[in-house]
Amino acid sequence: MRTMTDSCLQLVDYRNAHPSAYSIFKRAIDILGSLVGLFFLALIFIPIALAITLENPGPVFYSQERYGLQGKRFKIYKFRSMVTNADQLKNKVKNEAKGLIFKNENDPRVTRVGRFLRQTSLDEIPQFWNVFLGEMSLVGTRPPTADEVKHYNDHHWRRLDVKPGITGEWQVSGRSNIKDFDQIVALDLQYQTRWHPLYDLSIILKTFQVVFARVGAC
Template sequence: MVKHSIEFPVTITNGTHLVQLPTRLTVAEAIAFKTKCKDLMQESPNRLILDFGHTTFIDSSGIGSLISCLRLAQTTRTEVILWSVHPEVRMAFSLADLDDILKIEPATQALTATTARRSQHRPPITHPSVRSKVKRLVDIVGALVGLGITALLFVPIVVAIKLDNPGPIFFRQTRCGWMGKRFQLWKFRSMVANAEALKSQVKNEVEGAFFKNAKDPRITRVGRFLRKTSLDELPQFWNVLIGDMSLVGTRPPTADEVDRYDVPNWQRLDVKPGMTGEWQVNGRSQVSNFEDVIQLDLRYQERWNLVYDLKLILQTILLIFTKNKGAF
């Protein structure tokens, strides 16, 4: 079977390159688009106009390729302008916090105007789990139960943290969720108060776009216990309740990790990040290669259904009470 290459028609006029994008900008098109942008930037155009007039769907990979194109344009000081952006695509840009970065020409209109009016308030369907009302109901009920448990354990945990190492009770960090949307993830603090400032002094023992160290010196004595028992993650039930996360999903990456992603890696952001998932149940701290994390996350997306979510939740509960299976 012959595979047809993905075309991006280009019109060049007085130093301006006008590129027409395809109907869909998913992983295959996104990889080709990144290559196309790289080729175009070698010609050092004054302006690059991306015509989204035919594009009605974009997923996380498409967002990743667009960010990559913007970075390439910065190196050549090329102005990037977007034309005819469909409302659903614009909403995807908003989810990824690209509103203030992208320069969208207001005088242009998407060619699929009728469809645009019907769907202007609907976010892109990147994965069925994102739209599942039952999954969201399970998340809400689970989060309320989890927050109740958190309330019961709150005082002893706080006292232990304070006595062991003075500083804040909670640790807050920017993570990237569905479609690359940034949110504040909450945990009970398990490290010294200035842990982020000391991160550069700690060796990264894993490969790829994430960070782990089995004997991280920044972890406090109480913090090590909290991590072994997963008690440090209890505040994340709040993230689940407000919709930034799900009980089950992919591992929520940090912003600097996402900055290092290749276009295909963005696929893991097609679902909401979870408090648990394939990575935590089937590998957790033993996984030392980023590509293995990617494969586990993609496997979750392929296998997903509500019964599978419940199975992963039960496996997580069993792991919490199994020795030497905690995070580090």
């Protein structure tokens, strides 16, 4: 069984990684998509930054350490959608999910602006920087936190054989409506089974459909 210690190694062993992790075509799509996303980020940054700080003064961006491909740690970036002391208040919020994830549909820590950002997925836009750096992909798994991975077994670790993604099977299959961690793992492994160089494009197209329809957003 993999342990927390060897999961924290910063060198990725591609021998155990999924083929998508070293696909040149996938990386090309990621670079192109991240450049488009960063251009969009530049356009929307000022109005979103003003809205966030006017409602709840503090940082515009929220960053957190997450675990990516083969357990490599990195800092993920999002527009801040919660109050500034949200991490300290987490233990006061009921977890409505089952398993090694945390979800609450009406989380009181989420601001009004933050709820809009989540419903429209605009809070995710800064992650295009993570994609550009190669820490994430446009399509992959949801990157877990340290609190989650310390409870992983070998089956759970398999979901990190691909790069984490801004979107993925979970997001286009119901997103916030899916609150069972084992079901999320199953979807992540389904992605690995179904993946081919053009499969990411179909997931990206479905993501646009889900975002515009606001399916499973909260």
